[in-house]
Amino acid sequence: MLAFQEQDGQTILEVPLADWLPEANVVGTLDLRPEKCLDRTGLKELLTALAIPLEENSQPRVGDSARTDAGNRAHRAVHKELPRWYHWVRGFGIFGWFVALVVAFAADVDWFLPVAAGALFLVPAADTVVRFGVRLSNWRSDGAQFADAVVITPDPAVEAEATRRFLRTASVRVLPGDVVVTDTIGQERWIARRGAHGISRLVRLTAPGTRQPLGVEFRDGNGEVRALLPWSYWFAGPQGQDRWTEMVAALSVPEADEELRRAGPQPSATEPWWTGHILAADARMMSPLRAKEARQETSWHRSVVGGNELLLVPLFSLVLLAGVFGDDGAARLAGLLSALTIATELAPVAVGSLISRVYRDKPGGHG
Structure with missing residues (x-):
């Protein structure tokens, strides 16, 4: 971590070196001395140009030193890869599913069943929206960024x-x-x-x-x-x-x-x-x-949200899935939403795996 401090020692800006080092994933900041990280990121040149003295401190910083006079935390020079709403929606989905399910069974309120199923659907739906947004953003930006x-x-x-x-x-x-x-x-x-x-x-x-x-x-x-x-x-x-x-x-x-x-x-x-x-x-x-390695490295669940979701979300959905075959309207709607949740969670994985096996990760000749 590179911390920019005022004369009184208060930190006003934090720069995580791992986020600024282009080859962090293939070298790792633990394999490089702090001075090497500063050289590779260009931050050392920046400090020299700004005439800011550099000190190395191996001791962890006290939490209060990273706050400004106003009590706010120092700014962090990092790029957020996922939007904030994404985490809120996923958290609300899991919490809403649990609360609605407890109310439905404890108070015997049938119409809380589709509420629970709909809340859980928010988890894979948020994944789908973000993945589509990333693809659209990359498609739009690549043409302008790499035109020359x-x-x-x-x-x-x-x-x-x-x-x-x-x-x-x-x-x-x-x-x-x-x-x-x-x-x-x-x-x-x-x-x-x-x-x-x-x-x-x-x-x-x-x-x-x-x-x-x-x-x-x-x-x-x-x-x-x-x-x-x-x-x-x-x-x-x-x-x-x-x-x-x-x-x-x-x-x-x-x-x-x-x-x-x-x-x-x-x-x-x-x-x-x-x-x-x-x-x-x-x-x-x-x-x-190798095909298996490529699928693992490009897996959304492995690299972004964690592999357990691929098992847990369909498993939670099975609780209400049986309602599809019943006569009760609320239970049937909950079952349909549960089926949609399972399909939204598993379909991208299945399609991606199939494309990898039959085409993408097969020998393709020359460039």
Whole structure:
């Protein structure tokens, strides 16, 4: 955490380094010293430009120091990925389902049954609205954001067996001020092109002895590796050399070849060459994933709301589902709403899994 403080020690702004580090998911702030995190995010340059002294403190801050004179908490420079209403609606749905169900059975009030079922429906409905909104927002913004970008897509070797997901999703987009690296599941990393933390050099790693290309490192002005592309999946195909040349020209930075040097033990014959590299996780995500891994990495429940919901919401809905077959109007409506809840919760998972198995995560040829 980087805390901006006034002269009296009161914190007025907090910057979580993990939220500002582009490669946090593939390196992790725990693997980097605080100074390295500041360098990679560009925050150190900002502090220098503003002439703000920097102190490192390993002791946890006292809670009151993060409050202003007015008693409000300090501002946090973070991006909220989910809207606030989403959490309120989901919480109200679970709470409303429980309360209405208790009233329906304890007080024998039949019409509280559809109220309970309708409240629970809010949980998967909120998921659906947010997911649709994200897709719509991305579709609208991508055209404007990347209108002037030079787009480099993978061109894998014939024997690489790259999946359609990888070929359609992974890319390197070069903008005037940023490089946007998108991995095989669609996660974006925005890395600057200017400043000491910006991309200033491309290094093609080669195998010792054979000099065969293994991968490409994007290095910043401090010599730190910011991204790692496996050569066999990106530039080893029929058009690979042309795409390499295009990327070098678009970035307008020096390029060089270096032999791969390992600080640790050699990987086994079954392990990829990038094993032990500081960005080994990045190389994995910039390569095709096995179908099961890809489905896990792109699962809404695994990455956003938690995998238990996929089991618990249908299970809670089963309590009232039997009412569909009864004669009571309230129970029947509750049963229909419960069936709709189960369908809304499970249908996207089933459809996504089917598409993955028969198309998206099957070999798709070349880029």
